[in-house]
Amino acid sequence: MKLLVPLSLLALALAVTAADNGLMVCYYGSWAVYRQGNGKFDVEAIDPAICTHLVFGFAGLGSDNKIKVLDPYNELCENWGKCAYNRFNALKEQNADLVTILAVGGWNEGSPKYSAMSSSSSTRKTFVDSSIEMLKAHKFDGLDMDWEYPTQRGGKPEDKVNFISLLSDLSTALHANNMILTAAVSAGKLTIDPAYDIPGMAKNLDIMNLMAYDLHGAWDPYTHHQSGLYQYPDDTGDNVYLNQDFAVNYWIDGGMPSTKIALGVPLYGRCWKLDYSTEENGYYAPASQPGPAGPYTRSPGFLGYNEICEFQKKESDWVVEIAPGMNEPYTYSYKHERIWCSYDDHDSCIKKASYAKSKNLAGMMVWSIETDDFHGICGRPFDLIKTLRETFSGGDIPTPPTPPTTPSTTTDPSAPTKPTTVPTTSPAPPPPDGVCQKPGINADPDNCHHYYLCSLNANDKYEATEEKCAEGTLFNPNADICDWANSVCAIGGICPNDCA
Known part of the structure; x- marks a missing residue:
């Protein structure tokens, strides 16, 4: 037990790297490597200086209860692979303070597998042991538990207790290996109440990433802001809970220390098509269909901030407004299939980071880095992330330290050398075969x-x-x-x- 104390302190130091200036947690959706044109975003597009913590999304859970690589072709080096895990962690060679984390779960994974895995000590141990092995193999600094959500989406009522057991097992094992444990959690009261034992989570988590977005979207038959800082004046019923301020206070009042909370801000918009039956274009305007897909993200009802700002830059008919009593913009275009999007911009990021600072939060979080304006087509590259971090810290983003070079050791000059970098070109993969058209x-x-x-x-x-x-x-x-x-x-x- 004596050994665990200093190791836990080292893990805590990883959790609060640059704590005086606040955390800037940046998730990376690795499937962006498959996007087209200006939307394509591979590991090397990440600026390792602008985030304190980088989170790779996602690993999954196998039927054997072990952590699972979800895209071996992209993530691993073996058999023609592109080595994304290793390249991601190599970003620490450019920023010695950078903390890299592997996220497991996500929306696509659902809940039933995690519900079953967490239900017994033996299956939890299988998952924990396999996670530690994978993190060590690829030099990650921690694990982000992104179960969406305990007791929900096919989960069971006992998940609320079992989730804490899982976090406890993970926390013990990770801290013993000088790693940290974080979790992405819901901001919705109707999910928080059945899913989370907040004091139990506070005891085991180093950082809690509050997903304070997707509070509204095309699943609603009307427009609204997906990440409003405060309640819209006309909200009634359950909608009064769907704002960032309510979520932050609810988690703190429930027992989560404010200094463990990173406030999530979306780098994308949620979009609708305004109904033709009305000319309303503010909040609660009838809108029964998702907005058209963008050229990069290609998902109806969703546009990356980079897509929104490029549309606005190229097409003059986009109207930008802020509703009375609110802090975030929405934009619409009648020529662009009557699209209406709620999103965050430079000014709203200033307000949200200032709010987080006033609440004594740990810092900020974004989903996700590849939909910021990373090319700088609309302004400076990665403006939203930089704005969040600069506002929270009250200063410029510091120049990151580079790791010291280690002296080379004596080697056998006759021994064959191994390449230390990923080849820039690879032999062509085999032709399509059955269900596999490509890796x-x-x-x-x-x-x-x-x-x-x-x-x-x-x-x-x-x-x-x-x-x-x-x-x-x-x-x-x-x-x-x-x-x-x-x-x-x-x-x-x-x-x-x-x-x-």
Whole structure:
């Protein structure tokens, strides 16, 4: 037990790196590597200086209760792989203070697998041990538990207790290995109440990433802001809970220390098509369909901030307004399929970071880095992330320290050398075979309830793993993600057997 004390303190130091200036936790959606044009975002597009913590999304959970690589072709080096895990962690060579974390779970994974895994000490141990092994193998500094959500989406009532047991087991093992434990959690009261034992989470988490977004979206038949800082004056019923201020106070009042909370801000907008039956264009305007998909994210009802700002830059008919009593913009265009989007911009990021500072929070979090204006087409590159961090810290982003060079050790000059970097080119993969048209993610043209992950074995042959989309979602072959079913069906021309 004596050994655990200093190791836990070291883990805590990782959790609060640059704490005086606040945390800037940046999630990375690794499937952005498959996007087209200016939306394509690989690991090397990450600026390692602007975030204190980088979170790689996502790993998953296998049927054997072990942590699972979800895209071996992209994430691993073996068998033609692109080594994304190792390249991601190599960013620490440019910023010695950078903390890298692997997120497990996410929306696509759903809840039933995690509910089963967390239900016994033996299955939890299998998961914990496999997670530590994977983190060590790729030099991650911690694990982000992104179970969405205990007791919900196919979960069980006992998940609330079992989730704390899982976090306790993870915390003990991670701290013993000088790693940290974080978690992404809901901001919705109707999810928080059944899903989370807040004091139990406070005891075990080093950082809590509050997903204070997706509070509204095309699943609502009317427009609203998806990440409002405060309640809209006309809100009634459960909508009075759907704002960031309520969520922050609810978590703190429930027992979560403010200094463990990173306030999440979306780097994307939630979008609707305004109904033709009305000319209303403010909050609560009738809107029964998701907005059209963007050229990069290709998911109806969703536009990255980079897509929104590029549209506004190129097309003069986009109107930008802020509703009375609110702090965030919304934008609409009657020429662009009557689209209406709520989102965050430079000014609203200043207000949210200032709010977080006033509440004595740990810092800020974003989902996700690849939908900021990373090319700088609309202004400075990564303006939203930089604005959040600069506002919270009250100063410029410091120049990161680089790790000291280690002296080379004596080696046998006759021994063969191994490459230390990922080759810039690879031999072409084999031709399509069965369900595998290419390495990585492959759609099933006849069934959008699942997709296939295709990797190459040692014999250069494809191996396909079926991945099912969680309840209420369908696979969007345009965006290579499991998406809201109504958004997928709004695309048209895909999923004919599931969208009839």
